[in-house]
Each structure stands twice: as C-alpha cells, then as structure tokens.
Amino acid sequence: MSLSRLDIFNLRIFERARLDPVPGLNLIVGPNASGKTSLLEGIHMLATGRSFRTPRIEHVVHRGSRELMVTGQVTHLQSERIRMGIRKGASGTRGRLAGRTVRSQSELARVLPVQVIHPDSHELLAGSPAERRSFLDWGLFHEAPEYMMILQGYRRALNQRNEALRRGFPDNVLTGWERELGERGEALDRYRRGYLERLWETLLELRGQLPDLDGMTWEYRRGWKDGVDLREALASGRHRERELGYTLMGPHRAELVLKRDGVSLAMEASRGQQKTAVLLLRLTQVAAHRRATGRSAVVLVDDLPSELDAERREAALEFLRGLECQVFVSAIDGAQVQRLGNWASQKMFHVEHGTLRSD
Numbered sequence: 001m002s003l004s005r006l007d008i009f010n011l012r013i014f015e016r017a018r019l020d021p022v023p024g025l026n027l028i029v030g031p032n033a034s035g036k037t038s039l040l041e042g043i044h045m046l047a048t049g050r051s052f053r054t055p056r057i058e059h060v061v062h063r064g065s066r067e068l069m070v071t072g073q074v075t076h077l078q079s080e081r082i083r084m085g086i087r088k089g090a091s092g093t094r095g096r097l098a099g100r101t102v103r104s105q106s107e108l109a110r111v112l113p114v115q116v117i118h119p120d121s122h123e124l125l126a127g128s129p130a131e132r133r134s135f136l137d138w139g140l141f142h143e144a145p146e147y148m149m150i151l152q153g154y155r156r157a158l159n160q161r162n163e164a165l166r167r168g169f170p171d172n173v174l175t176g177w178e179r180e181l182g183e184r185g186e187a188l189d190r191y192r193r194g195y196l197e198r199l200w201e202t203l204l205e206l207r208g209q210l211p212d213l214d215g216m217t218w219e220y221r222r223g224w225k226d227g228v229d230l231r232e233a234l235a236s237g238r239h240r241e242r243e244l245g246y247t248l249m250g251p252h253r254a255e256l257v258l259k260r261d262g263v264s265l266a267m268e269a270s271r272g273q274q275k276t277a278v279l280l281l282r283l284t285q286v287a288a289h290r291r292a293t294g295r296s297a298v299v300l301v302d303d304l305p306s307e308l309d310a311e312r313r314e315a316a317l318e319f320l321r322g323l324e325c326q327v328f329v330s331a332i333d334g335a336q337v338q339r340l341g342n343w344a345s346q347k348m349f350h351v352e353h354g355t356l357r358s359d
Contacts, residue, residue: 001074003072003075003298004074006071007070009070011042012060019039020358022346024326024343024344024345025347027337027349028330034353034354039328039330039349040300041060045086045088046072066091067087068088071083071084072085072112086105093105097111109141113289116302129256132256150184151184153184154251158247161174164177165238165247182234192251193222202287220257223254230250296323298326299326301329317337321342
C-alpha cells in the first residue's frame with residue numbers, strides 16, 4: 001500500500017501543491033521555512049484529520065483562506081486505487097472516501113495508516129501518560145477494529161459516571177455505569193496486554209537490526225490494582241471520587257513506563273536519547289503492524305539528519321526498506337539521505353518558498 005498522489009490546497013505556505021510520490025523513498029529537500037514539514041503535515045492531515053504540529057486548525061490554513069483541502073490516491077498491491085480527501089476549517093471537517101462522505105475520520109486512517117517521527121516525538125516519553133496510551137491505541141486501531149468500539153463505549157460510560165459523581169447521584173445510579181466500565185475496562189486491558197506481548201516479540205526479533213534496542217524494556221500499569229476486579233475497585237473508591245468529581249481508576253489511567261537498562265527514559269535520558277528511543281519504538285510498531293495485518297504503513301520522518309547520526313539514519317532507512325514501506329523524509333541537504341539504502345524506487349522533491357518541483 002502506498003500514497004500515489006497528493007494534492008494540497010491552502011495549507012500553510014502552500015496555496016496549491018501536487019506530489020506524485022514513489023512507493024519507496026521520497027526525499028523532500030529545501031531550506032528552513034520552505035514548506036518541507038507542511039507537505040508531511042498534509043499527508044498526516046489526509047490520513048488522520050489532524051496536524052502533528054498543532055491542534056489549532058487556524059494555524060494550518062493558508063493566510064486569507066477559510067479552509068484547507070487535501071486529496072490523495074492510495075494504491076494497493078493489487079493495483080486497486082482509492083481516492084480520498086478531507087476539508088477542514090472553522091466550520092468543521094468533511095471527509096470523502098471512494099466517492100462517498102465518511103461518517104468518521106477513522107475511515108480514512110484505516111485506508112492510509114501513517115506513522116510520523118518529528119522533532120517533538122520525544123513527547124512520547126517525556127509527555128503525559130496519554131501519549132503512551134495513544135501509542136497503544138494506534139497499534140490496536142489497525143490490528144483490532146473492535147478495540148476502538150470498546151474504547152469509545154468506555155469513554156462514554158466514564159463521562160456519565162463522572163457527571164453522576166459531580167452531581168451527587170445515589171449509589172444505585174453509579175452501579176449501572178460501573179458495570180459497563182468494568183466490562184469494557186477489563187476488555188481494554190486484555191487487548192493492551194496482548195498487543196504489548198506481540199510488540200515485545202517483535203522487538204526481540206529486531207535486536208541486531210537496529211542500534212540501541214539492547215536493554216530497552218517497559219512496564220505496563222493498567223490503571224487499577226492488579227488482582228482486583230475493576231467494578232469492585234470503582235465501588236470501593238466512590239467516597240473519595242465523589243469529593244473529587246471524577247473517576248480515579250480504570251484503563252484511562254493506564255501508564256506505560258519505558259526503560260533502558262532499568263532506568264526510566266522519561267526521567268533520566270537526554271533529549272537525544274529519548275528521540276532515538278522513540279524512533280526505535282515507532283519502527284518496532286511499524287514492523288509489528290506489518291506482521292499482524294500484512295499491510296505496510298506510510299512513514300513520515302521530519303528532518304531526519306537532525307534527529308539521528310549517519311549510522312542510525314542508515315540503519316533506520318535500511319530497516320524500512322526491508323519492510324517495503326513507503327517513506328517520506330525531509331532534510332535541508334539531500335546528500336545526507338540520498339545515498340542511504342538500495343531502494344527499488346527513490347525520488348527527490350525540492351521545496352522553496354512554497355513552490356515544489358521534482359527531479
């Protein structure tokens with residue numbers, strides 16, 4: 001699976017741009033502030049409906065425009081071509097897939113799975129636990145579609161229980177929501193544990209192919225005490241939670257603590273070490289996705305030379321080439337990336353002041 005065409009309208013510096021990428025390595029080269037990252041942002045917007053740089057759409061829409069639009073064509077191994085597109089602005093979001101309007105942006109994400117590595121990717125380790133939960137959710141979204149239905153139902157029940165706590169509803173009302181939270185929460189925990197087991201197996205197999213994987217481990221904390229039924233835990237915590245007005249226990253409080261040689265990467269590692277660790281985790285996740293689904297993900301790497309030294313750049317790209325992934329890499333100097341790996345297809349795009357040309 002690969003993105004075979006991308007059209008961008010009114011996204012940041014670009015009024016209009018067209019990209020005809022190859023299935024292999026696509027290099028996007030240009031000086032700082034030329035629009036390289038914006039092209040990657042456009043791909044991410046098409047696939048997920050959101051920017052990886054900012055949650056505020058007004059910062060992404062081209063100055064003087066009311067909305068942006070990104071369209072694309074995805075080609076599968078069987079030569080099936082699927083058209084997709086998204087419009088975003090202050091008035092909302094509208095997505096299209098294969099000639100019909102989508103009910104959810106997740107429909108686009110399933111057709112075009114995208115992983116992105118960018119200068120702020122260290123937030124996976126240094127940021128809040130929600131960042132790590134999102135990491136798990138990405139893998140399970142693509143491996144097990146039913147997982148997201150369970151997660152959405154859990155979140156609805158959680159909101160209802162929190163509202164009941166704030167408004168002082170009696171215990172018999174809370175019991176109903178706790179029953180649903182217990183069933184869905186226990187199921188979410190089983191899915192997450194199973195996913196982490198498969199991810200760990202992939203990581204063990206990759207040691208030797210990627211630098212720095214040795215010594216990496218993680219600890220999963222599910223969000224409530226082990227050995228205790230979630231429904232019982234919720235019932236026992238009502239008194240304190242009534243005072244606070246929100247639910248303290250459940251998979252929405254889960255945490256994934258990442259370590260190397262027994263030391264927390266969030267607390268002890270340098271920024272550079274954190275970035276390397278995130279790259280390794282994302283690549284492991286891409287490999288696990290391929291093994292579980294038989295499909296490759298599109299990988300976006302913003303400013304690769306600034307993230308990794310030459311040895312790690314070469315190892316990362318060689319690994320992705322072996323997975324037959326479509327990769328988009330931005331860089332100021334294409335020579336730092338251009339000769340890395342023996343790709344079946346490779347193309348370079350030059351960006352300057354919002355204009356785009358290819359070799």
